[in-house]
Amino acid sequence: MIITKAGRRMFPAMRVKISGLDPRQQYYVAMDVIPLDNKRYRYVYHSSKWMAAGNADSPVPPRVYVHPDSLASGETWMRQVISFDKLKLTNNELDDQGHIILHSMHKYQPRVHVIQKERGEELSHVRAVPQGDGTRTLSFPETVFTTVTAYQNQQITKLKIDRNPFAKGFRDSGRNRMGLEALVESYGFWRPSLRSLMFEDIPGMKQGDKLMLMSIMILVSLTPVCL
Amino acid sequence: MIITKAGRRMFPAMRVKISGLDPRQQYYVAMDVIPLDNKRYRYVYHSSKWMAAGNADSPVPPRVYVHPDSLASGETWMRQVISFDKLKLTNNELDDQGHIILHSMHKYQPRVHVIQKERGEELSHVRAVPQGDGTRTLSFPETVFTTVTAYQNQQITKLKIDRNPFAKGFRDSGRNRMGLEALVESYGFWRPSLRSLMFEDIPGMKQGDKLMLMSIMILVSLTPVCL
DNA sequence: TAGTTCGCACCTAGGTGAAAATAT
DNA sequence: ATATTTTCACCTAGGTGCGAACTA
Numbered sequence: 307m308i309i310t311k312a313g314r315r316m317f318p319a320m321r322v323k324i325s326g327l328d329p330r331q332q333y334y335v336a337m338d339v340i341p342l343d344n345k346r347y348r349y350v351y352h353s354s355k356w357m358a359a360g361n362a363d364s365p366v367p368p369r370v371y372v373h374p375d376s377l378a379s380g381e382t383w384m385r386q387v388i389s390f391d392k393l394k395l396t397n398n399e400l401d402d403q404g405h406i407i408l409h410s411m412h413k414y415q416p417r418v419h420v421i422q423k424e425r426g427e428e429l430s431h432v433r434a435v436p437q438g439d440g441t442r443t444l445s446f447p448e449t450v451f452t453t454v455t456a457y458q459n460q461q462i463t464k465l466k467i468d469r470n471p472f473a474k475g476f477r478d479s480g481r482n483r484m485g486l487e488a489l490v491e492s493y494g495f496w497r498p499s500l501r502s503l504m505f506e507d508i509p510g511m512k513q514g515d516k517l518m519l520m521s522i523m524i525l526v527s528l529t530p531v532c533l
Numbered sequence: 534m535i536i537t538k539a540g541r542r543m544f545p546a547m548r549v550k551i552s553g554l555d556p557r558q559q560y561y562v563a564m565d566v567i568p569l570d571n572k573r574y575r576y577v578y579h580s581s582k583w584m585a586a587g588n589a590d591s592p593v594p595p596r597v598y599v600h601p602d603s604l605a606s607g608e609t610w611m612r613q614v615i616s617f618d619k620l621k622l623t624n625n626e627l628d629d630q631g632h633i634i635l636h637s638m639h640k641y642q643p644r645v646h647v648i649q650k651e652r653g654e655e656l657s658h659v660r661a662v663p664q665g666d667g668t669r670t671l672s673f674p675e676t677v678f679t680t681v682t683a684y685q686n687q688q689i690t691k692l693k694i695d696r697n698p699f700a701k702g703f704r705d706s707g708r709n710r711m712g713l714e715a716l717v718e719s720y721g722f723w724r725p726s727l728r729s730l731m732f733e734d735i736p737g738m739k740q741g742d743k744l745m746l747m748s749i750m751i752l753v754s755l756t757p758v759c760l
Numbered sequence: 761t762a763g764t765t766c767g768c769a770c771c772t773a774g775g776t777g778a779a780a781a782t783a784t
Numbered sequence: 785a786t787a788t789t790t791t792c793a794c795c796t797a798g799g800t801g802c803g804a805a806c807t808a
């Protein structure tokens with residue numbers, strides 16, 4: 307995923323559908339991005355692979371992207387597909403725009419949080435998400451990505467150009483256009499799918515929890531590991 | 534003010550600064566638009582005046598524009614200038630986009646509401662603002678406007694073109710450009726000002742009310758009556 | 761030399777009034 | 785006649801990867 311000083315969107319964006327919430331309860335929905343491991347990576351062109359190359363850079367200030375529809379009722383959240391397309395990534399450690407701060411050439415795991423509103427609680431953009439009974443955190447391994455300041459892999463570049471409407475100007479004209487199916491076929495690592503994760507699957511999930519029936523589906527946004 | 538089926542922004546937009554709120558209390562800020570009188574108007578070109586011409590059309594469905602930063606703390610509201618620039622007006626009585634529905638060729642009074650969050654209360658976009666001790670409603674006579682589907686007055690057209698960035702394409706090139714002061718000067722009825730209205734000024738204002746010290750200033754958005 | 765930054769052309773998305781077409 | 789609707793050129797605002805310049 308490309309990161310810049312000014313902040314760059316993720317593409318594709320995380321999109322999530324939630325069910326099983328208490329329709330009348332108020333929730334925040336938020337996203338953050340945590341390091342996948344303790345390594346720094348480099349892309350080895352001749353083998354077309356990311357290789358570990360030393361230890362991770364020093365930690366960056368923690369940031370949380372609170373979905374702009376927050377605070378909203380369970381009913382509201384469940385009625386829509388929740389898209390994180392306005393979230394931005396930056397490599398500027400002094401960023402004051404509330405963007406998520408990451409190091410380039412590292413691997414990251416995005417997470418989605420569903421946070422039940424406690425009385426008086428205020429969700430901060432610059433502090434870690436409160437962990438407790440009222441918070442459910444979900445990660446999808448399919449969405450792990452590698453940060454770069456310039457694409458290392460021509461397949462990824464082509465994928466971005468072909469799928470992102472804002473990159474239309476770089477597409478091959480006419481003849482090379484593909485339908486979604488052919489496109490998907492041509493990228494072995496690109497696995498769009500509809501995945502469903504029940505809270506029953508979550509380690510430490512408590513019986514009798516109000517949120518037990520909540521499930522989250524990733525609809526579209528599966529990001530190849532080497533992105 | 535031009536109204537269309539699809540919805541059209543107000544220009545200039547209402548902009549408001551609030552002080553005197555309880556920093557920790559949660560508030561909605563909202564705007565609505567009420568009929569100024571019971572008349573329908575027509576513009577008489579030779580006298581350059583709006584004249585009453587019959588009774589108002591039948592009432593339209595009530596709509597409230599809840600400011601997108603709602604719900605927020607008094608501290609948050611007071612820290613910023615609150616702009617209503619994304620509010621849209623429509624003449625479509627069947628509108629389902631949440632726009633404010635008005636009749637063309639009528640006079641209207643915009644109002645700003647500051648609504649203290651009561652427990653469990655949900656603010657509706659399609660129902661009148663709840664009137665009670667937790668709600669303060671303010672109207673500024675300077676912001677009264679007349680709705681049209683096409684401008685009736687060449688001065689207004691020029692004003693809109695000169696001030697609205699989105700109408701830049703219609704401006705006279707170079708030589709006719711004016712600075713703000715000259716522009717303001719040239720419109721006798723255009724009175725930008727900084728007005729401050731204390732809640733003490735409001736009829737029925739109660740002593741000891743938590744909100745008593747709140748004041749609201751209109752910063753920029755004064756709209757001529759004949760707009 | 762590998763990684764980053766910056767200006768840019770080229771898009772999407774959507775807010776303007778003009779003018780022609782249509783409605784009342 | 786007068787008012788409204790529709791389409792359009794021309795903007796603002798901002799999301800793309802490219803490629804040259806820069807950096808360590």
